[in-house]
Amino acid sequence: MKSIVVYYSWSGNTEIAAKTIAAATRSRILELREKAARKLPWVYVVGGFQAILGIRSRLAKETFDLKGADTVILCSPIWASSPVPAVNTFLAKADLKGRKVAVFFTLGDDKPPLKAFKKAAALIAAKGGKFGGSGHFQVPLKGKAAPGMMKTAVKAFIKKIRK
Numbered sequence: 001m002k003s004i005v006v007y008y009s010w011s012g013n014t015e016i017a018a019k020t021i022a023a024a025t026r027s028r029i030l031e032l033r034e035k036a037a038r039k040l041p042w043v044y045v046v047g048g049f050q051a052i053l054g055i056r057s058r059l060a061k062e063t064f065d066l067k068g069a070d071t072v073i074l075c076s077p078i079w080a081s082s083p084v085p086a087v088n089t090f091l092a093k094a095d096l097k098g099r100k101v102a103v104f105f106t107l108g109d110d111k112p113p114l115k116a117f118k119k120a121a122a123l124i125a126a127k128g129g130k131f132g133g134s135g136h137f138q139v140p141l142k143g144k145a146a147p148g149m150m151k152t153a154v155k156a157f158i159k160k161i162r163k
């Protein structure tokens with residue numbers, strides 16, 4: 001598996017997940033940065049609304065170098081039970097044809113984000129990619145994960161996507 005980890009993170013949890021996964025799979029890592037910074041409290045209202053509707057956001061860079069990678073490991077927070085706008089942009093614009101795309105979410109809920117997996121899988125299929133597996137991590141109540149916390153979830157995820 002030659003993989004690249006692609007992630008968006010607003011408050012840092014998904015960045016920890018992405019870096020843990022990249023280290024464990026020896027992957028290149030690519031951060032999706034939005035052109036306009038999101039601030040409190042608007043991120044909840046505007047961001048949540050955009051996520052529900054599947055809206056894309058403007059990214060600082062909208063060309064993605066996936067060269068050499070047969071697998072994309074896409075890491076996203078859950079917003080309003082959905083993938084985030086930056087990830088929608090990536091899924092719409094990246095060259096996913098023939099590539100496996102595995103998806104890892106961080107979220108606050110204690111249930112697997114099934115709705116979001118379904119949404120991501122549909123977007124991946126629409127671009128000719130193959131859904132390559134799923135994983136998730138529930139962040140602690142105060143909303144901040146610490147490095148090391150995600151090791152078990154990440155290990156299980158990597159085992160699943162390598163099959």
Ligand SMILES: Cc1cc2nc3c(=O)[nH]c(=O)nc-3n(C[C@H](O)[C@H](O)[C@H](O)COP(=O)(O)O)c2cc1C
Pocket residue numbers: 008009010011012013014015043044045047048076077078079080081082106107108109110139143
């Ligand atoms: C705008 C917004 C909406 C959110 N909606 C949900 C949700 O519907 N379900 C959930 O479990 N967590 C939700 N969360 C919590 C995040 O998914 C969680 O804190 C995640 O780890 C944040 O990742 P980040 O630190 O990489 O930005 C929401 C957070 C934000 C900011």
